[in-house]
Amino acid sequence: MSFAALIILAAALGTDAFSLCVGIGLAGVTRRQMLIISVTVLVFHIFMPLAGWFAGEFAGSKLGRAASVIGALLLVYLGARMIWATMRGGRDTEIKTVNFTTWGLVLLGTSVSMDALSVGFTLGARQVNLLLTAGTIGIVAGAMTASGLILGRFVGSWVGGRAQLLGGAILVGIGAKLIF
Template identity: 35%
Template sequence: MGNFSFIDELVTLSLMASALGLDAFSVGLGMGIMNLRLRQIFKIGLVIGIFHVVMPLLGMLIGFAVSDTFGRVAVIVGGTLILGIGFHMMYTTLFSKEKNKFSPSGIGLLLFAFSVSADSFSVGIGLGMFGARTGLTILLFGLISTIMTWAGLILGRKVEQQFGKFGELLGGTFLLFFGLKLLFFSKL
């Protein structure tokens, strides 16, 4: 990143990765309300971590020319997916006699991971323009988002155990607000 020393770049990229990881933590908190098993939590964290490696790497490779158009499309798709999951959780909790059927597995997990990591694509484009160290960037983004996702999912699981149906409503509401934030308050 320009004339930054390795330590300066490490600190800067760690702060950026933590900011992006907060999104993963927040969405994980809402998703953890679904009373996921520890094996599912582990898998979800890994997949989100992988997406937080792939998305900024793609962004860094694509560069500045398409950042305004493609970056915004990724955020819109991600925000819409998270809104849909939040609405589904709330509707199922309030109006259905069945347990919430959304499960972050298979294609659902991939769409979920994409939606959480969409903003890291745009950040990757910017970092690519500034010449950030690619290996360091994707390592930090992947590692920090994985850990923060696990923390959010585990904390959400504890909330569900304590609050039951109210916890599922809270999780759905949290996902709704995060989806709205992506759609209407992104800086793209």
Template identity: 40%
Template sequence: MNVHWDASMGAGQLLTLLIMAIALGMDAFSLGVGIGMRGIRLRRIALLSTIIALFHMLMPLLGMFAGQYVSGLLGDVATHAAGVLLLLLGGHMVYNSFRGGGESAKIVNHSSLWGMLIFAFSVSIDSFSVGVSLGMFALDVMLTVLMFGLAGGLMSVLGLMLGRSASRTLGDYGEACGGIILLTFGLLFVF
């Protein structure tokens, strides 16, 4: 794999990577809206978005290195695992919104480091699958992972901010709406 800037990289290849980075970041955006609806502080948005950006860099990098070994099997397995995780998180959010339980009743607290890591992993697992595919091509690895990380981080900030704004309007129903969004994406990944 090519790990340095390649000046001969064509505009078409660069545009393709940009589109892929934005597409992968859309998961972070959409799911960020769901998490943002629960209510989230600006400091947590910055921290969560940074973690997501790092995962969006690490996962495709790991995928690129694994690409030549497991490309056929891993794409479906990774997508299904992400879907099941999102179904669990979304179902738990919807359950808690109707139950009216406090923070101690929540299994996954998105304001905790563990909750942020689970969320970042769930929105970046597709990046691993894409990395597996990209691992078969001669790409500029550093540019690729930086583009994926930047797009994932920026898209998550936008989604979290949008969800945060919507939560003020929706009030108590924000968590239920966020859970429904997570459930929907989980179903899309599983089926």
């Protein structure tokens, strides 16, 4: 696999994280949260191809669907909560950032990197430098995550108070798409 093909593959794998993080950024994130989320996605995008390479396809397909559904439900929940807070008015709309627990970060990282697990199965059958490939996928996905968060945060500050409503709608939409 050429390095150009690897970069294209990595960018394709990072698009889920980018689009999801635009929605999260719209809801509001601090710089610290941006760093934590970006590093989480980077690590998962390195780990998942390696895990896929070492795991069997049967186990990966069973885990992949369950993790995708759980991650999608988390996104729907977060998005619905943001929409509810915006529509309700009151003190919840004054919260300008989304808070992720450790478990939430694990589910986020898992849900956006499940396609990288599948790629790992394929990489196991090909003659590739697995560490270079997984590292490149992780770095590109981490950069795309940070870009999505920055874009969402910028647009959120520009749009104003309705950014949380838009971000919630994006998260619900992405979560619903992942379920179906």
